Amino acid sequence: MRYYQLSDGDTGRLVVSTGEGLYDLTAAKPRLQSLRDLLAAANVAEQPPDDVAARHVAADNELSPDDLDGTRTVPVHADEVWAAGVTYQISEEARREESDTPDMYLDVYDAERPEIFFKSTPSRTVGPGEAVGIRRDSEWDVPEPELGIVLYEGETVGYTIGNDVSSRSIEGQNPLYLPQAKVYDRCCAIGPSVVTDIEDPHSLAISMTIHRDGERVYSGETNTDEMVRTCEELVDCYTTHNAVPELAVLLTGTSLVPDEGFTLRADDRVDIDVERIGTLSNPVTTV
Structure with a gap:
């Protein structure tokens, strides 16, 4: 899977591209605002991060590729x-x-x-x-x-x-x-x-x-x-x-x-x- 970080004012949105579509994970699960959030959740669940993300992929949070234009930021806020x-x-x-x-x-x-x-x-x-x-x-x-x-x-x-x-x-x-x-x-x-x-x-x-x-x-x-x-x-x-x-x-x-x-x-x-x-x-x- 391919993950993007979008800027949304004072907060961020984590978006995933599955190859079949582009989905807003934050809209589906507000606590997933960054890749760090996803990786931490996967670590606690002892599951691959892609499996955790896949549970929150749904048609009602699908995005258009145009939604990435001008809103992408650093995809991983590394320490x-x-x-x-x-x-x-x-x-x-x-x-x-x-x-x-x-x-x-x-x-x-x-x-x-x-x-x-x-x-x-x-x-x-x-x-x-x-x-x-x-x-x-x-x-x-x-x-x-x-x-x-x-x-x-x-x-x-x-x-x-x-x-x-x-x-x-x-x-x-x-x-x-x-x-x-x-x-x-x-x-x-x-x-x-x-x-x-x-x-x-x-x-x-x-x-x-x-x-x-x-x-x-x-x-x-x-x-x-x-x-x-x-x-x-x-x-x-x-x-x-x-x-x-x-x-x-x-x-x-x-x-x-x-x-x-x-x-x-x-x-x-x-x-x-x-x-x-x-x-x-x-x-x-x-x-």
Whole structure:
């Protein structure tokens, strides 16, 4: 199933797409206002979340696809967003190009332990249609389209799309500047949905386009089968010896990297599509 979060004034509405229709779960069960509510209910009932949702799917709470327009927000309000780095060969190559200490990225790419780092908090995360940020003190900024793993109490419950916006100029100056290059206002976008029934996350097509002044200035595509790490491996590294929150998203790295010299600008639009999950679209603003 595919879950969306809609904004409804001061409250939210949880909507599910079953493949046969679109249904307002909050209208059927007012306590189900978010994916967190659904996952908590499923945990208490010791049932899969899709089974809990299916009990509240009915004709009288069916919606039109037009009801999603302009009302979608972050589909999962994760307590924390973490990310993995150097999980694709092109990412390793790009980060070596930007860095004054390039060998360290080759070491991570080939190492037993993956790179896992903290990315975002709820206040720094935006949803579909909201503007992602580029730092005012950075000269080289890029989007990073990634498959996101949604975790409830450390267990994988679904998948989403993430945009791990990064300052390559700041990180390139010194790897110790990674937190400043990665964590700042509007540094992360998540959406447009969370999908719970993806059997193999290692065979999903990913594409990204960037538009500027009505013209396409970047286009690229890849597949998650190019990852050198598995989702299970990344989740294990994130959760081991770590007090993970109730609800988290773990981004799995990127292999779509614009050519050296390209940088995002305010008013650009970034569109990221992941097979079966949808398209995450965000304008760009300076923060």
